[in-house]
Amino acid sequence: MNELLVFICGFIAVAIKQGTPLLFGSTGEILTEKSGNLNLGIPGIMYMGGVSGVIGAFFYEKAVGAGELNPVWGVLIPLIAALIGAALLALVYSFLTITLRANQNVTGLALTTFGVGIGDFFGGSLAQLFGEGGSLSVKRSSTLFRSTLPFAEDWGAIGELFFSYGFLVYLAVVLALVAAFILRRTRIGLNLRAVGENPATADAAGINVTRYKYAATVVGGAIAGLGGLYYIMDYAYGTWSDGSFGDRGWLAIALVIFALWKPKVGILGSFLFGALYVLPAYIHYGENRMVQYFVMMLPYVVTIVVLVITSMRKKREHQPPESLGLPYFREER
């Protein structure tokens, strides 16, 4: 019995760790989509956040040399670098789609190409550019991101379930809750939702549509960027390896649909997707490897099913924001 409990707690803990990047990504994308912008550049932005964080850590570690890292700077520098890197890329998207009214799909995909390119390039070549060779690794900074509460280990399975995470995991949950609160309970949230649903009405009500779209997209991008940061600094022990981030960005977009654009549902959804992602590791290798990959297909299949069912039931609350993907131009009737 006790062993089972330990096993379950352990599994859930791994699922949560696996789900955290998706949670950051989906929270960011929900905020973005609530403003009517379908940002398919999120995968690129997450890469960008990750690589910016690593670069920040890399230079800080270089600057400190062999000495001890200051824990505050060691965390803050990568964190801020990731936020800025991701926000900058989201700003490019915003400028192209909001100010220049470019097609959102095309812009988003271009952004992903670019962001993934930047990520892989600097992740793969930064050490080379500085003549150090090998892959980019910031292990010392990573320990700061991975440090857990001191009593996590003393409390056994419960400790593992609740306290075995780096601070970014808690931040992901908190951000999702804050996003949910803002969307549901504040004037800013109301205005933002109005912009995404019906920008003409929002405009008529005196809401600055452009400003809201910019703000939501840039803030959403920055949050998504933290997903990349968490992955590399915490989950991957600070070592960049080519392509290991994989399709997590697209999973985050799938999660938005799965969560029906609700950040709180996104929390549970991210843990579920995380569980599906790690489940294969718990299924034994060998003949069952096919099953393993089938399981990894599930998040996407489930998302499609959710998408189809919601469109069949036509329940308005569960539909994408009405103006999602459409540019807003006041003088066009």
Place this chain on the structure above:
Amino acid sequence: MSQAIKKHHEPLIHITKRDQMVWWKGWLIRAIAILAALVVSGGVIMLLTGLNPISVYAEMVDGNFGSSRKLWMLLQKTAILLCIALAVTPAFKMKFWNCGGEGQTLAGCIAAAACMIHLGDSMPGWLLILVTFVMSVCAGALWGVIPAFFKARYNTNETLFTLMMNYVAIQLVEVLEVLWENPKNSGTVGVINRNSQAGWLPDLFGQRYLLNILIVAAVCILVYVYLKHSKQGYEVSVVGESQNTARYVGIDVKKVIVRTMIVSGAICGLAGFLLVSGTGHTIGPNTVGGQGFTAMMVSWMAKFNPIVMILTSGLIIFLQQGATAIATTFRLHDSLADIVTGIILFFIIGCEFFIQYQIHFRRSRKEGVEK
């Protein structure tokens, strides 16, 4: 009459939609954007490698035209990208945002690989190629028609649906990779029918890629004719421009959506066939390698004109090959190519604004003249 009217605040910049720009001006703006993008990406490469600007471009040209092998690669890669771009175009013209080129192509790859592996010994070579071809096209069409059906029936968001279908296809390849693994536990499929070469598209005049390129050239012309001169293509345009008009003249909009996505998916399937049967003779989750997405941008940049797409796809591949060559020389990561692609796309996407809209500054507006 007393003038109580105070000048009310007027924004500094006023933007209006252009009626229509003379065609050459539009292309001039695009050319300038491409030039600017080349300068910027050249600058980025310069910063990263320390090459002087001239040698950056020289390296790029060399990376594409330096040897006949490089040239054939350029043509071959352009052909594949062009093929997928041609595939998504009918859907785009219908304003059906098919982001599933990647998955539809991969579905074609799966069918091709399946035929080659499982039917390799059971029929003559020409028949195998024919069967492989047909199955690939059908698989692509199937992958494309699923979202179309739900779009037509329930108005399910096609962008999100087709996106998800991509990853279902990729995971499906992972599953099949285990099944088709060769040699065992290698984790890859390896070259299919390495010895018998069954199901491989034949060399033409001793050139391995020539047949691929010719097939895509034919597809390009066919798509052009289909969109411009066929009744079905005409219906696609009408539905894309105005569903109201389509209904008014008695076009069955749902039927057109489903039919067009079958066409779109089928051509993607053909691209998959060319990738597996004509080029790589293997399959993996990266066989399409994001070209389904790049193709969307190629099509969009060409304003959905199949002939212009030859240029846009060529441009993208030229940049990618060039950047890869530079990356290899300097032992940098080959994703330099993606960065360069991203930059050029940003410029081209951005420049469309100046073609479609007109910017008026407050000063230039004449007093009292308002429309």
Place this chain on the structure above:
Amino acid sequence: MSQQISAVPAIELRGVTKRFGSVVANRNVNLTVHKGEILSILGENGSGKTTLMNMISGIYFPDEGEIFINGEPAVIASPKDAFDYKIGMIHQHFKLVDVFSATENIVLGLGKAEKYDLKDAEERVVEISQRYGFEVDPKKKIYTMAVSEKQTVEIIKVLYRGADILILDEPTAVLTPQETQKLFAVLRRMREDGKSIIIITHKLHEVLSLSDRVAVLRKGEYIGTVETAKTNESELTEMMVGKKISLNIERSEPKDPQVRLEVHHVDCTNRQGTLVLDDVSFSVNSGEILGIAGIAGSGQRELLEVIAGLQKTDSGAVLYHNPKTGNVDLLQGKTPLQIRELGVRLSFVPEDRLGMGLVGNMDITDNMMLRSYRKGKSAFLERKAPKNLAEQIIEELEVVTPGTTTPVRRLSGGNVQKVLVGREIAASPTVLMAAYPVRGLDINSSYTIYNLLNQQKEQGVAVIFVGEDLDVLLELCDRILVIGGGKVTGVVDGRTATKEQVGLLMTKSEGGEQA
């Protein structure tokens, strides 16, 4: 200056003029609205009522003239300015977010100074509702609401912001008679509360039963203001429609008229769930022009779409008498394609020319093919005949265009219409329906269209002409069918009917009984 009235007027307009390009929408309008009164603005379609009100609510800015609020000169440059003057307008097209609740919509866009507390807001909404007698659930989502509820939300939205002057643009157009009565009760209560109310309408009986005074506009001109108690329907009608103007449109006697199309007891409900056609019956003969008169939105569009197979009916029948076969075919329930396959040569010039009749981004030749591209067994398009047709239409109808390859979007309104009408006539129809075919056209283009319709009539085509200008209808049509509120209110002879007669029928929306 003119302050004989004891109280300062809530709003006063002096010499207000608004032009759109060369069109004068309002010319030198003077208007006063007092506190605690209901003023009706009466006028036909296109008489400039809405434009005038939009200038008070900050959507347009007048070119000339002055506006005074409570006696002070006012500058209203935006809807926000209007709010600051406590003016609120309820537009015909509601500006609401569908997935939001009533309260969320009501508080949307309020200043930051106001605390965001939905509970509090809901209480205030309830309070306002009780004060004026609205029935609204503050938590109800807009998309589950009937039109009348949405209108209520719009009115509360304005009251919530503390408006003292309310402008309602044709509020009863979307309401049932019962709902209209409720609305009027609410408006009367507001009047008692000291608010000023301006209501745009063209229903005479409503004007008479509700308002204190009536201001009449005709073709952008201000005709005058009368006190409701001292006027009657025929005086108002005359003020509204004016004297008959002779246009000299030729009209021949129908030759050998035979019934071509019959509409029997058709009911039709639109997507919003309102009954837009209510037991409509009439017939059209070959060789005649049947005019359809009515206030905009009385069901004209739906009627034509029902005949064309674009709109489903709830009940009733549409019958076509085929002159070739002598058969009587049932049209309703069939798609446009099925109707064509029956051999019915039905042409339709819809109201929305570029959004329905033509494809704006396609060139003239490709637009010519819209009707005919299916011809022949080939899978490919045949552009030769459409191109010839395009050239022929350009020449015969004097379409001003650089050539056949110009996208129709770039043509001027009159030329767009010539292309559309030309194409529809080229199909040699037996029934030709035209909805507002001269709207927005200059005089010359309009006469071109009248001539084309007359030619068709002489060739034995059954022509249905939906128009808004009564002078045109009376000179062009052989018979005029008048509809009001989705019902047929009368059929008159175009040669003998008077303008007042048609005007009265148009505004008589409640069925047969005289209002």
